[in-house]
Amino acid sequence: MIKLPKHIENLIPYKAGKPVEELAREQGLTKIVKLASNENPLGPSPMAVEAVKNSLSELNRYTDPKSFLLVKKLSQYYEVPQERIITASGSDALLQYIIYGVCEPGDEVITSQGTFIGWYVNADKYNIKCVRTIMDDFTYDLNAILAAISEKTKIIYLANPNNPTGTMFTRSQFEEFLARVPDTILIVLDEAYTLYARKFKEYPDGLKYEKDNLMVLRTFSKDYGLAGLRLGVGFGEQNLIQALYKVKLPFEPNMLAQVGAMAALDDINFLKETAELNEKSLNKFRTEFDKIGLRYTKSAGNFLMLIFHDESTAIQFNNECLNRGLILRHTGSFGVPNGVRINSGTLDETEFAIGVIKEVFESIKVEV
Ligand SMILES: Cc1ncc(COP(=O)(O)O)c(C=O)c1O
Numbered sequence: 001m002i003k004l005p006k007h008i009e010n011l012i013p014y015k016a017g018k019p020v021e022e023l024a025r026e027q028g029l030t031k032i033v034k035l036a037s038n039e040n041p042l043g044p045s046p047m048a049v050e051a052v053k054n055s056l057s058e059l060n061r062y063t064d065p066k067s068f069l070l071v072k073k074l075s076q077y078y079e080v081p082q083e084r085i086i087t088a089s090g091s092d093a094l095l096q097y098i099i100y101g102v103c104e105p106g107d108e109v110i111t112s113q114g115t116f117i118g119w120y121v122n123a124d125k126y127n128i129k130c131v132r133t134i135m136d137d138f139t140y141d142l143n144a145i146l147a148a149i150s151e152k153t154k155i156i157y158l159a160n161p162n163n164p165t166g167t168m169f170t171r172s173q174f175e176e177f178l179a180r181v182p183d184t185i186l187i188v189l190d191e192a193y194t195l196y197a198r199k200f201k202e203y204p205d206g207l208k209y210e211k212d213n214l215m216v217l218r219t220f221s222k223d224y225g226l227a228g229l230r231l232g233v234g235f236g237e238q239n240l241i242q243a244l245y246k247v248k249l250p251f252e253p254n255m256l257a258q259v260g261a262m263a264a265l266d267d268i269n270f271l272k273e274t275a276e277l278n279e280k281s282l283n284k285f286r287t288e289f290d291k292i293g294l295r296y297t298k299s300a301g302n303f304l305m306l307i308f309h310d311e312s313t314a315i316q317f318n319n320e321c322l323n324r325g326l327i328l329r330h331t332g333s334f335g336v337p338n339g340v341r342i343n344s345g346t347l348d349e350t351e352f353a354i355g356v357i358k359e360v361f362e363s364i365k366v367e368v
Pocket residue numbers: 037038089090091092093116118159162163190192218219220221227231232
């Protein structure tokens with residue numbers, strides 16, 4: 001038998017939201033609504049779909065490893081030089097490449113408890129210790145992160161808004177933090193949900209800060225509705241970007257992802273509709289949850305995290321919703337055992353979810 005490394009044997013892999021087909025198979029339900037993976041309820045950007053369709057006849061070709069045309073367009077769109085941009089199969093792939101390309105054995109990374117599971121898993125994959133500091137009211141405590149810095153710290157990971165809590169830190173908090181982090185430590189600022197947070201005046205746009213030790217990540221999975229296509233973008237210092245190109249798989253992101261993303265960048269209407277629907281859906285949730293006394297986080301993303309008294313109540317609530325065809329996400333694997341995350345939906349999905357949640361809340365007499 002092949003002897004596996006201990007850290008791989010012990011690795012707890014990424015656990016995705018339950019697929020609709022799986023629940024349909026298990027429960028034989030006819031109506032199922034999935035609000036578990038922060039996907040775009042409007043579907044994919046229509047302009048991206050059109051571009052992908054028109055490129056299918058090129059599938060016999062290997063793709064451009066540097067995504068030249070896409071990077072050029074991203075450079076114009078975001079006003080960032082091309083040398084500072086890399087694309088990959090989702091920002092999750094970039095998280096992996098950053099740890100692989102930057103860390104050596106014995107290095108450590110820091111983030112907060114209760115953040116994106118992808119960061120924990122990627123650190124574990126490379127056997128890099130991930131120090132997790134405590135949260136302050138479901139929000140990153142940036143001072144706790146600063147206090148945890150040691151001579152072993154190589155990277156600090158921050159998601160803003162954060163997943164699964166949706167909370168955000170402000171521009172002044174971030175700027176104070178930036179000024180205090182030694183420039184030998186890379187700060188990874190993951191802005192997967194930036195579209196939804198931009199309306200807040202105090203939201204810091206990571207691309208406004210050009211610091212050599214700051215890397216900003218964006219994804220086309222959420223606001224452009226292209227989670228299935230896999231396209232993530234990293235913006236950072238030129239040498240770092242070159243290092244990441246060395247470790248990246250050569251033919252990612254795939255050709256369809258590249259053309260889809262290029263077209264999506266022009267789909268201004270789709271972004272507008274996405275932001276508007278998100279606001280409507282989450283506001284409906286907030287109104288109804290307030291009426292029944294269900295607590296939730298102050299989210300700047302396209303989701304809320306419901307807060308329960310304890311882990312077993314959160315799990316029971318999640319399971320009871322599943323039994324009724326509503327797929328939500330228990331946040332235990334993110335490090336918040338008493339949370340359940342729900343993302344915005346179409347208005348029909350929102351109504352369905354409210355109906356199920358009220359029924360479950362009533363039937364199990366949830367203690368909040
Ligand atoms: C904060 C955060 N970063 C990254 C990702 C992964 O995005 P992608 O689909 O680009 O890999 C997610 C997905 O849920 C996320 O919430």
